[in-house]
Structure formats: C-alpha cells, structure tokens
Amino acid sequence: xxxxxxxxxxxxxxxxxxxxxxxxxxxxxxxxxxxxxxxxxxxxxxxxxxxxxxxxxxxxxxxxxxxxxxxxxxxxxxxxxxxxxxxxxxxxxxxxxxxxxxxxxxxxxxxxxxxxxxxxxxxxxxxxxxxxxxxxxxxxxxxxxxxxxxxxxxxxxxxxxxxxxxxxx
Amino acid sequence: xxxxxxxxxxxxxxxxxxxxxxxxxxxxxxxxxxxxxxxxxxxxxxxxxxxxxxxxxxxxxxxxxxxxxxxxxxxxxxxxxxxxxxxxxxxxxxxxxxxxxxxxxxxxxxxxxxxxxxxxxxxxxxxxxxxxxxxxxxxxxxxxxxxxxxxxxxxxxxxxxxxxxxxxxxxxxxxxxxxxxxxxxxxxxxxxxxxxxxxxxxxxxxxxxxxxxxxxxxxxxxxxxxxxxxxxxxxxxxxxxxxxxxxxxxxxxxxxxxxxxxxxxxxxxxxxxxxxxxxxxxxxxxxxxxxxxxxxxxxxxxxxxxxxxxxxxxxxxxxxxxxxxxxxxxxxxxxxxxxxxxxxxxxxxxxxxxxxxxxxxxxxxxxxxxxxxxxxxxxxxxxxxxxxxxxxxxxxxxxxxxxxxxxxxxxxxxxxxxxx
Numbered sequence: 001x002x003x004x005x006x007x008x009x010x011x012x013x014x015x016x017x018x019x020x021x022x023x024x025x026x027x028x029x030x031x032x033x034x035x036x037x038x039x040x041x042x043x044x045x046x047x048x049x050x051x052x053x054x055x056x057x058x059x060x061x062x063x064x065x066x067x068x069x070x071x072x073x074x075x076x077x078x079x080x081x082x083x084x085x086x087x088x089x090x091x092x093x094x095x096x097x098x099x100x101x102x103x104x105x106x107x108x109x110x111x112x113x114x115x116x117x118x119x120x121x122x123x124x125x126x127x128x129x130x131x132x133x134x135x136x137x138x139x140x141x142x143x144x145x146x147x148x149x150x151x152x153x154x155x156x157x158x159x160x161x162x163x164x165x166x167x168x169x
Numbered sequence: 170x171x172x173x174x175x176x177x178x179x180x181x182x183x184x185x186x187x188x189x190x191x192x193x194x195x196x197x198x199x200x201x202x203x204x205x206x207x208x209x210x211x212x213x214x215x216x217x218x219x220x221x222x223x224x225x226x227x228x229x230x231x232x233x234x235x236x237x238x239x240x241x242x243x244x245x246x247x248x249x250x251x252x253x254x255x256x257x258x259x260x261x262x263x264x265x266x267x268x269x270x271x272x273x274x275x276x277x278x279x280x281x282x283x284x285x286x287x288x289x290x291x292x293x294x295x296x297x298x299x300x301x302x303x304x305x306x307x308x309x310x311x312x313x314x315x316x317x318x319x320x321x322x323x324x325x326x327x328x329x330x331x332x333x334x335x336x337x338x339x340x341x342x343x344x345x346x347x348x349x350x351x352x353x354x355x356x357x358x359x360x361x362x363x364x365x366x367x368x369x370x371x372x373x374x375x376x377x378x379x380x381x382x383x384x385x386x387x388x389x390x391x392x393x394x395x396x397x398x399x400x401x402x403x404x405x406x407x408x409x410x411x412x413x414x415x416x417x418x419x420x421x422x423x424x425x426x427x428x429x430x431x432x433x434x435x436x437x438x439x440x441x442x443x444x445x446x447x448x449x450x451x452x453x454x455x456x457x458x459x460x461x462x463x464x465x466x467x468x469x470x471x472x473x474x475x476x477x478x479x480x481x482x483x484x485x486x487x488x489x490x491x492x493x494x495x496x497x498x499x500x501x502x503x504x505x506x507x508x509x510x511x512x513x514x515x516x517x518x519x520x521x522x523x524x525x526x527x528x529x530x531x532x533x534x535x536x537x538x539x540x541x542x543x544x545x546x547x548x549x550x551x552x553x554x555x556x557x558x559x560x561x562x563x564x565x566x567x568x569x570x571x572x573x574x575x576x577x578x579x580x581x582x583x584x585x586x587x588x589x
Binding site: 043 | 180184190194195196202473
C-alpha cells in the first residue's frame with residue numbers, strides 16, 4: 001500500500017473505529033469480543049484498502065468486512081459461542097441496566113444473521129437494500145429476518161416491561 | 170404491548186453507549202497487517218520444499234544408516250570446524266492420548282515449542298520449526314529464538330541448540346539434505362534483517378553465514394538447488410534482487426534481478442528449475458543462472474489471495490476468482506502448471522464454501538492440500554478429484570514425500586496426514 005493509502009487508512013481508523021467497536025459490541029455481546037472482532041476486521045480492511053476506498057460506499061464495505069469477520073470468528077469459536085458469552089454488566093448506577101442486559105441476552109439468542117439485521121437496520125439505520133448488500137443476501141431475506149427478529153424481541157418479558165414503562169411516561 | 174422501530178433504536182443506542190471505546194491505534198493495525206501478510210507469504214515458501222522428494226530419500230537413507238557410517242555433519246567439512254559445539258538432542262516427549270482419528274490420519278507427540286508462529290521447513294526427512302513471534306495484539310510482538318525438529322520417519326521431536334540469530338518472523342528458509350538455511354526476516358521495532366545462519370540437523374549446531382549482497386529487506390523466499398541456497402528479495406529498495414549462497418564455500422554470488430517483482434510472488438522449484446510465480450508475471454531462471462525468462466501466470470485469480478505450491482514437475486495455484494465484484498465472497502479456483510504444458514490449466518474447483526479468506530496450499534507427492542478458513546480439502550493429483558477432510562483445522566502443513574505434517578503451535582498437537 002502507498003503512503004497515501006496508509007494515511008487514508010489511519011484517518012479511517014481514528015474516525016470510525018469507535019463506531020465500529022460499538023457495532024461490534026452489539027454483535028458480539030461483550031467488550032473483549034468486540035475489540036477482537038474490530039481488530040481482526042481492520043486488519044482485513046487494511047489489506048483490502050484499495051477495494052474499500054474505491055467502493056461505492058466505503059463505510060458499508062467496512063461493515064461488510066466486520067460482518068464476514070464475525071462469521072469467521074463464530075465458526076472458529078462455535079462451541080464457545082453456543083454456550084453464550086456472559087453479557088457485560090454495566091455499572092449499577094446506570095439507569096436501565098437490567099433492560100439493556102436483557103436486550104443483550106435477547107440479541108445473543110437471535111441467530112447471527114437476525115442479530116446482524118437488527119443491528120444494521122436499527123442501530124446503523126441502514127435501508128433494507130443496503131443491509132442486504134452488506135450481508136450478501138436479498139432484500140426479501142432482510143425483511144423476513146427482520147420480522148422474525150422483532151417477533152422474538154417482542155416476546156422478551158423484560159423488554160415488554162421496559163417499553164410499557166416508556167409508554168406510561 | 171409491542172415494540173416499534175423507534176423503541177428498538179433507543180434500546181440499541183443505550184446498550185451500545187454502556188461501553189466507552191477509544192479510537193484504535195492505526196499504526197499497530199498496519200504493523201500487524203503487514204506482518205500477517207508476510208507470514209502468509211512465508212507459509213507459501215515453506216510449502217515450496219515439498220519439491221525435494223529425491224533429497225528426502227537420500228537423507229532418510231543417511232539417517233537410517235549405522236551410526237558409524239553416518240557423517241558427523243551434513244555441512245561440508247570446509248566450514249564444519251566453525252560450527253558451534255553441538256548440544257545433545259533433548260529426549261522426545263511421551264506421546265499424549267488423542268481422540269480416535271479417521272483413516273488416513275496419524276497422531277504424533279506434541280511439539281515442544283512455545284512459539285505460535287514458527288515456520289516449518291523441510292530438511293531431508295525432518296521438519297525444522299524455528300523462530301516466529303507471538304500473536305500479541307496492541308503491543309510489540311515478542312519473537313522466539315528457539316526451535317524444534319520433527320523427525321517424520323521416527324515421529325519424534327527434538328529441541329534445537331540455541332540459535333545465534335535474534336528472533337524474527339517472515340524469514341526466507343530452505344532445507345538441503347540435512348542443513349536448514351535461514352536468511353533475513355523481520356521483527357517489529359528492529360525492521361528487516363540482513364543476516365542468516367545454517368543449522369545442521371545431525372550435529373544439532375548452528376553457524377552464521379557470510380554477509381549477503383541483498384541488504385535488509387523483505388524476501389520472496391529461498392530454495393535449495395542441490396548446491397546453493399537461492400534467495401529472492403521481495404518489496405523494498407532492491408525489489409527482485411537475487412543471490413545464491415554456497416554452503417561449501419560460505420560465499421554468495423549475485424544472480425540477475427527479476428525484471429519485475431509480481432504481487433503474491435512465490436519462489437519455487439518446478440522440474441528442478443528455479444521459478445518465481447506471481448500475479449500477472451512469472452519468471453524462470455535460465456539453467457546457467459544468467460537471466461530470467463517470462464513464463465505463464467495463473468489467470469483470473471485475485472492477487473491478494475493467490476497462493477502457490479510445487480512438487481516434482483508440477484506447480485499448483487489457488488485463490489479466489491477475481492471476476493466478480495467485491496465484496497461478494499468469491500469461489501476458489503485451482504490451476505496447474507508444468508513446463509511440458511507451458512501454461513496454467515484450470516482444475517476442478519475446491520468443494521469449500523465461499524468466504525473472505527486466505528487459502529493455504531501444500532503439495533505432497535500424492536495430493537494437494539488446501540486449507541481455507543478452517544475448512545480443508547485434499548486434491549488427489551493422480552485422479553484429479555477433491556475430497557474433504559476435517560482434521561487439519563488450523564494446523565500448518567508441511568509436505569514430506571507422500572505425507573503432510575500438521576503442527577499446531579500452542580495446541581500441543583501434531584498430526585500426520587497419510588492419505589486415504
């Protein structure tokens with residue numbers, strides 16, 4: 001890679017890595033796994049930097065790499081992940097701790113693609129089409145996975161309680 | 170009670186905000202990416218040594234000969250007196266118990282190395298693992314100066330005498346009948362090295378080699394020609410420069426520079442000829458060593474994933490197909506080269522799922538092994554068909570004769586694939 005390419009990558013990491021880390025945090029469930037995931041994804045992003053900067057949407061491309069890296073890490077640690085990583089416990093002072101942990105538990109219970117759909121559509125605020133492009137599937141698949149994921153999230157008692165409290169305010 | 174999109178967005182943003190993340194250090198990521206890239210190139214270089222089948226037979230005969238008939242050292246006598254006094258080979262470790270393996274796999278004792286990234290190099294009937302670094306992330310990696318030798322015939326490990334070289338990774342290595350050659354390499358904080366050493370697997374001793382003409386820069390790899398170790402430089406101020414080291418005289422001679430240094434280059438032996446294969450351009454060195462000539466390169470493979478291996482009269486290349494638009498995962502393409510054909514021909518595609526990954530390739534006399542993100546398959550060279558195998562995992566293969574040895578650094582495991 002050229003020096004200019006390195007500089008572009010450096011700027012990208014400084015500007016976007018916190019956002020990638022938060023996205024990975026939702027996908028992976030805990031801080032350590034999120035950092036591992038983003039580190040691995042950025043290594044691959046660097047090696048494919050020419051493709052990233054020449055892509056129509058470099059940010060979407062980097063999310064794509066994050067997702068595929070997550071898939072690889074999932075395969076390698078399938079047994080561990082099937083047991084389920086312990087959700088990170090936020091400080092007791094933080095409001096809504098239980099609901100957030102419950103959300104993380106419900107997210108981790110979702111199949112990986114459904115989890116990714118939820119994170120990309122409702123955290124990243126991406127369109128169905130852009131989500132489909134990142135996940136390498138059809139728009140119809142994104143819609144169906146979204147529907148299934150939302151149904152499961154709605155069935156979470158703790159999340160229902162949280163939403164009920166919000167509605168009562 | 171139901172959940173709408175706005176509520177879900179709020180919950181996700183709240184959840185994401187429970188952890189504070191600082192920007193990662195781009196410098197360390199770039200360093201790690203460059204190291205990983207070089208490691209992959211080095212893995213390919215290790216597979217090159219599968220081409221020395223005839224030499225392996227000779228070495229096995231030497232090692233198996235009565236002790237009184239064995240040479241004290243396989244390094245020529247002219248430089249043998251300069252060798253470091255040898256240490257006794259350490260006793261091999263007892264064999265652990267393994268889960269039952271499917272047909273075609275043999276479990277061997279675990280290796281004694283603590284290193285996680287030692288590169289395996291075939292030296293006659295043995296495989297030398299030396300050097301390498303840990304996979305430290307976010308800090309300077311630490312590098313090992315230790316090594317171990319796996320005797321494929323006896324299925325035994327032995328530790329190597331201390332090396333005179335400092336720890337490094339991505340060095341160029343090659344093996345003759347009984348001598349391991351290491352040149353160059355890289356260590357974070359120290360940069361590229363321009364020194365090297367010979368290790369005598371019989372005497373268990375090291376000797377530093379004379380200073381070379383290539384300078385401190387990346388290397389494509391090294392091969393043993395039967396009388397010299399040839400080294401070709403990779404990207405750097407003198408990219409494509411080449412030289413040959415003669416262990417009998419402890420001297421170097423310059424070879425002509427490559428016309429260009431192709432991406433994903435690998436230095437190989439095909440039909441006994443020295444070849445540099447790469448993306449878009451490949452070269453063969455003339456028998457008199459006077460010039461490089463352009464030969465065919467694999468077609469329609471993404472240069473970033475292009476990987477080579479050779480054995481005997483054939484070389485194989487594998488990589489992801491370059492035609493489809495990124496970032497869609499690409500299918501793999503397997504291609505074969507021989508001087509008789511003069512070109513690369515496409516062989517049956519590997520039966521592995523499409524993922525974004527870097528393939529690993531090794532060739533035994535019977536098969537081509539492909540590792541691809543934990544998925545593995547073997548290609549029968551005689552029958553030209555693929556079959557899958559699940560045992561190899563992430564082990565690094567080194568071909569020796571008809572077998573493939575998989576060492577699992579840090580996992581206390583050594584497996585040998587003998588084929589169906």
